[in-house]
Amino acid sequence: MQCSQRYRGPLSDASSPWTQAAAQTAAPGVPWTADLTPSRPVYDGRLGELYTIYLRHLVLMLLTLGWSRFWGRTRIRRYVWNHLSVLGDRFEYRGRGRELLIGFLLALLLLAAWGGLMYAVWVYGFHEKPFASFGLFDIFSLSVALIGFPLAYVGHYAGLRYKLTRTRWRGIRCGMAGSAWHYGAIATFLGFANAMTGYLLTPVVSVNLARPRISNTRVGTLPLAFAGGAGDIYGRYLGYYFLNILAWIVAAVVVFMAVGGTLEGLGLSFDDLGGYFAKPSLHTVALVLAAAFAAYIVFGLLILPLRCWWQAYLLRYLVSHSRAGNVLFATAITTRQMWGFLVLNYLIVLLTLGIGWPWVMHRTLKLIADQLWIYGAPESAAIRQPPDRAPGYGEGLLDMFDVSGV
């Protein structure tokens, strides 16, 4: 029960979701007796079963040149959702392949319309002008690269909305309020501002992008709430930021010394090295590859754990500052577990040439089931079926402008 001890402290903090939940539950002057019985989600999916669905999906993908992906993705979701339960009740996925197909076709139409617009710009703006070497293809590629960045954010939000509206728990449909375009605009602006300030705004970006995603999420008529603020996590981030710079310097020095030491051992100088690079032989290429691999290892040892340390902290913060009515959440995910999630999963997919993807999904769901703590139970009678209708299609933009997992 490490988690409940960890989060006993913030009860006195007015912004804490724990305090807010207490204020909501307790009448004035009456001691707080809210039910905070802990539980965790349960994932009872089996890797072998998941693989049968995934391999079938791959075979069909090849036979249909990718057009079966909408139905394959849906089947995988149906399996995963229904094997995950919270408070003893399984999730239900009610999406359909054809809805994803329609979403994709609409995104294709959007792109075609954009192509038409760019053609008009080229014909009236660039064609047979002094800078005519700037071709139609250049304009289209450049413009798609420019709109792709904000549209990927819009797609993320709209995709999340689609998945939530197709998710039911206890027969109640989940949902997501808010505008995907608004989210896309904020995310683009914050992303740009962060890049311009040397990534010193990362806590502001993380919190301000998490807030709409969390607080617009609905379980029926119950909205989730998020009580985080960037100020809370700035201290840790600055520590990470400067340690990261230090780690890069150390990594560079280690690599430089390792290369220098190897050259000295071989009786070579840096000038000789320059000579080898002028006319690279197969041995030089092999040597460069070995050096790159060694540099990657150094990078992996020094930089990635540091990033995982920050990411684990950020996730703990975001989860513990979210609540659904009087239900509170917490996680004690460690740096090592985050490393397994971010780095090991990446390596599994890479080294298995993608065939390890279901394994990664299985590991991730197990991690969620092990590490997410839920305190209390919802007031079931107060959560009602939402009156609004769900969108009829989804995920087209996500499919078009971003890679997306299941």
Add this chain to the structure above:
Amino acid sequence: MRYYDGETAGVEAVALRVTSHELVIYRPADSSIVARWPVPELVVLGDSRHEAAPPVALRGGNARLVVEDPAWRTQLASLVPALAPLALPPIRVGRRLASYSLALVAVVGTFWGLLEYGTEYAAPLLPYSLQAKLGESVLDELLADKEECTGKVGLAAINRLANELAREAGYKHEVKVHIVEGGPVNAFTLPGSILVFYSDLIDRAKDSSQVAGVVAHEIGHVVHEHPTKGLVKAYGMDLLVKLLTGGYTDILATLGTGGNVLLAMRNGRAFEREADATGVKLLEKRGLRADGVSSFFEQMLEKEPKDAAAAAGIWSSHPPTAERIAATKRPPSGRPAFTYSEWQALRSVCK
């Protein structure tokens, strides 16, 4: 058994009674009835192969009945035929994995085979106008920061030879040769019958037969449609990698690119051998000196005795130079491909 009324997130533990025309859902504590569901309107949302416990519902309704106990599900399915998906026989995971893996290997093999052998037939199906547009756009990119040589007589001479050789091979489109000022000592072919020569190649050639040999070699690429075939294969390989990885993981894009490069290299070696053979054959058919191809390679080997292509093996886009010399070796007989004045004009095409 758990019952959700579909209006609130409340959950009730319930029991069931099945009659011939309805499913009666009641509270076991006091036997009070929660709901009566007519059998013809019952549906199972999903099946027991994809869902651990597929919910039972009334068609179009929000209320759900979830039966966690497999024994109960089997009994229900046997009593109500509409509920059969509740108790489908479990998947034999081992057998399924084996059969899908085999199917996957077979489909990948077929796809690969189609790429390898089908490109021969698929490439010509690509409209020529599209190939030409593609080639022109690459040429535009290439010429953006380079100077193109414009000597009319020299250009006319090299274009004449290129088109004569192409016609000899029965090629029906017009070939257009561009000469770019400077190096490297190289020439290449773009889709749409576009040949690009670097002027350094012409400057360093010992005689006109060497340039004619290179022209003939490039015409070999043109008549066999190598640039388009290469593109189709590269696109096919890209598609294969994307499909095989589920289409979702950008991590593998890098690997895909790597695979593509290797494939392109292998294609490259096969294409080069074919272009060498065709080039020499076309020169001989026209009664022109055909020793230029091998003598050009000999000159390259003299300058670079350590043959990079031979050392690089499968990493090379070209076959080993010594092998190419042996394959294209011909006597210095036949008439010259260029007249003396044409050759002089070609030498000064950039001036």
